[in-house]
Amino acid sequence: MSEAMRTVKFKIYRFNPEVDIKPTMKDYELTIPDKQDMMLLEAILRIKAMDDSLAFRRSCREGVCGSDGMNINGRNGLACVTLLSALKQPIELRPLPGLPVIRDLVVDMKVFFEQYAKVKPYLINDEPPPAKERLQSPAERKKLDGLYECILCACCSTSCPSFWWNPEKFIGPAGLLQAYRFIADSRDTAKVERLEALTDPFSVFRCRGVMNCVDVCPKGLNPTRAIGHIRSELLAEGN
Amino acid sequence: MVRSATSLTGNGVRDWLWQRVSAVILAVYTLFILGFIWFTPQLDYVAWFQLFQGIGVKLFTILAALSLLTHAWVGMWTILTDYVKPAYLRLILEVLVIIALFLYFIVAIAIVWSV
Ligand code: SF4
Numbered sequence: 001m002s003e004a005m006r007t008v009k010f011k012i013y014r015f016n017p018e019v020d021i022k023p024t025m026k027d028y029e030l031t032i033p034d035k036q037d038m039m040l041l042e043a044i045l046r047i048k049a050m051d052d053s054l055a056f057r058r059s060c061r062e063g064v065c066g067s068d069g070m071n072i073n074g075r076n077g078l079a080c081v082t083l084l085s086a087l088k089q090p091i092e093l094r095p096l097p098g099l100p101v102i103r104d105l106v107v108d109m110k111v112f113f114e115q116y117a118k119v120k121p122y123l124i125n126d127e128p129p130p131a132k133e134r135l136q137s138p139a140e141r142k143k144l145d146g147l148y149e150c151i152l153c154a155c156c157s158t159s160c161p162s163f164w165w166n167p168e169k170f171i172g173p174a175g176l177l178q179a180y181r182f183i184a185d186s187r188d189t190a191k192v193e194r195l196e197a198l199t200d201p202f203s204v205f206r207c208r209g210v211m212n213c214v215d216v217c218p219k220g221l222n223p224t225r226a227i228g229h230i231r232s233e234l235l236a237e238g239n
Numbered sequence: 240m241v242r243s244a245t246s247l248t249g250n251g252v253r254d255w256l257w258q259r260v261s262a263v264i265l266a267v268y269t270l271f272i273l274g275f276i277w278f279t280p281q282l283d284y285v286a287w288f289q290l291f292q293g294i295g296v297k298l299f300t301i302l303a304a305l306s307l308l309t310h311a312w313v314g315m316w317t318i319l320t321d322y323v324k325p326a327y328l329r330l331i332l333e334v335l336v337i338i339a340l341f342l343y344f345i346v347a348i349a350i351v352w353s354v
Pocket residue numbers: 149150151152153154155156157173174177216217218219220221223
């Protein structure tokens with residue numbers, strides 16, 4: 001006897017700027033064994049096996065590389081850690097909102113990474129390096145928890161209205177989380193300069209506390225809290 | 240660092256602080272007026288007139304009007320820089336908002352001082 005099967009329905013955003021004038025939503029159906037569940041990414045890979053013109057990014061397939069961020073039924077997330085059974089059908093897949101579409105689910109992340117680069121996301125320490133390593137107490141190290149885990153998937157920044165309206169001026173939740181990751185690092189000596197670079201009305205203060213970023217982060221991080229910490233530091237510095 | 244000449248102070252921290260401080264002043268003023276309405280047995284012209292004759296109330300009212308000006312400008316500037324992308328159109332709207340707010344303020348002073 002053959003196994004019972006079921007059909008899963010999809011609507012996927014398709015746009016190839018070389019030939020299409022307008023984007024369209026294309027219907028797909030995938031037949032899978034009734035009892036089987038899988039991650040959304042696996043389902044998309046099977047769709048691609050049927051229609052190899054579909055473009056999307058993925059790599060690690062386990063929520064580590066941050067490349068398969070997309071808009072799933074209206075909410076940003078990683079396809080590789082989203083269970084198919086948890087989604088309402090037809091499952092609507094669109095590219096991350098607010099960024100230029102290169103093709104289908106692939107977006108141009110240039111402006112996102114430009115904002116990330118602005119916060120100088122690396123340790124700055126002008127003291128001579130010690131023989132072995134720069135030590136931290138467990139308490140100092142603990143301050144970086146909830147910050148260093150970010151995989152730069154851009155789910156947060158592309159769900160943030162303030163980032164949609166001012167992507168060149170507002171650093172966005174992902175960049176600000178990393179800004180705070182280095183402001184909070186006891187080994188970093190550039191805290192004052194880092195804060196000074198953020199005092200303008202856009203870089204940090206465009207955050208209106210909408211908290212979409214917290215809602216979507218697939219790593220469970222809280223950029224709004226980090227932004228709050230930056231704001232407190234700025235006020236304490238008296239800028 | 241993003242430059243912006245038209246924001247209230249040109250500095251995000253100060254803009255943010257002014258918006259909060261003015262919000263607190265407006266809240267206190269609102270409570271004060273509500274309290275007056277609530278606790279005045281006979282709320283008529285004479286009662287209002289007497290209230291606004293005090294120099295303290297006059298100054299507090301002007302302070303509240305100033306706070307409204309500050310608060311509204313930070314808010315309107317934020318909204319305009321979010322949603323109006325052509326620079327010349329935004330500048331026109333910004334000037335209109337400033338003129339309107341300024342006129343409101345003049346009228347507020349005129350009213351308070353006429354009592
Ligand atoms: S904070 Fe979360 S949602 Fe934002 S880029 Fe990092 S991992 Fe992705």
